[in-house]
Amino acid sequence: MRNKSVSILIFLAVFLTASSKAVNPKDHLGEIYKVALNSIMEKDEALSSGMRFIAVDMSNFDKLDEKVKEEIIIYLKEKYKVDVMDATFEELKEKGYYNPDTLALDGVLLRIEDIDFPFNNHFF
Incomplete structure (x- = not known):
């Protein structure tokens, strides 16, 4: 019985310690956007068949600095082996x-409207 009580106390101590060191997802936005954009590409193979480029509309990525935006572009370029750019639909039309x-782009345009952070902005 004593061993069981000690085990429960150790478990609770570890659990409470881990819970108090919650990770703020806003500190890892670059990684979160990479995962989200990659999951969009992998969800529909028709998106990537015959594409000449990937454009990511980062016009609403307000909380990301230019370095992180560039890391996202490099990640997608290395993964999909095509040109990757930061552009809106209007900018793509202007660039031809x-x-x-065909009323279509010659590549893929990815846009994320919003990211919702559950658990009071913390992941456990």
Whole structure:
């Protein structure tokens, strides 16, 4: 019985210590965006078949500095072996990446509207 009580106390001590050191996901936004963008690409193989480029609309990535944005671009470029750029749909049209005959882009445009952080902005 005493061993069981000691085991429970050790478990509670470890659990409470781990819980008090919660990770703030906002400190890891670059990694979170990489995972999210990659999961979009992997969800639909039709997205990546025959694509000439990947454009990521980072116009609303307000909390990311330029270094982290560049890391995201490099990650996608190395993973998918195509040109990757930070551009909105309008910018892609201006650059000639939009085909008015097919009403489609010659590549993929990824945009994340919002990221919701559960657990009061902390992951456990």
